[in-house]
Amino acid sequence: MNQKVLIKDSRSRQQIVQIYIILENALYSFEVYRKVKVYFDRERSVSNPYEDELWSHIANDCLQMGIVQWTKVFGTVDNNQVHYSHWICQREMIYRLQEKNVDAKKTYDSMTCFRNKYVAHKDLESVKVPFIDDAILTIYVLDNVMRERYNLEWLSERFNDLESTHEAYKIRIESEIEALTHNGISHLFVE
Secondary structure, X not given: OOOOEEOOOHHHHHHHHHHHHHHHXXXXXXXXXXXXXXXXXXXXXXXXXXXXXXXXXXXXHHHHHHHHHHHHHHOOOOOOOOOHHHOOOHHHHHHHHHHOOOOHHHHHHHHHHHHHHXXXXXXXXXXXXXXXXXXXXXXXXXXXXXXHHEEOHHHOOOOOOHHHHHHHHHHHHHHHHHHHHHHOOHHHOOO
């Protein structure tokens, strides 16, 4: 096994910390979107349309935020200090994604198209919601490659591997949504 590169300078460490904060935020947003969407699709409220509106807005806002966060790291390279390609060769990333049956170009195109045509601008044409699972796998792959290539022991104090973090988010978010829906939120709405 090759020796891992030690990152000593504070600017580089700061960039890596920012990448991990952004990717954690993306994973959290994607998971809230997925859990709320499942709940909303299953439990639509006939008795309280305001509650439906709230859940719909939460899901939509989390989807948009997740995509914005994801595209900060995987979107356009120009003037982007947190773009993954400053740390990992794009060809290697594409190869690693192919191993996971993820089409890197298709994922990039769908995420940036959604950001550009739906999040940043409201084009009137229909825009498909990207396949979030591939975006999540892209995050896992980057994390794995970063941990293979660089000595990130100093980062472990703040960040676990992102796949484990995501698994913890799944449990926590499901529990939080269950608590909210069990206790009811109808009292928050005044007609």
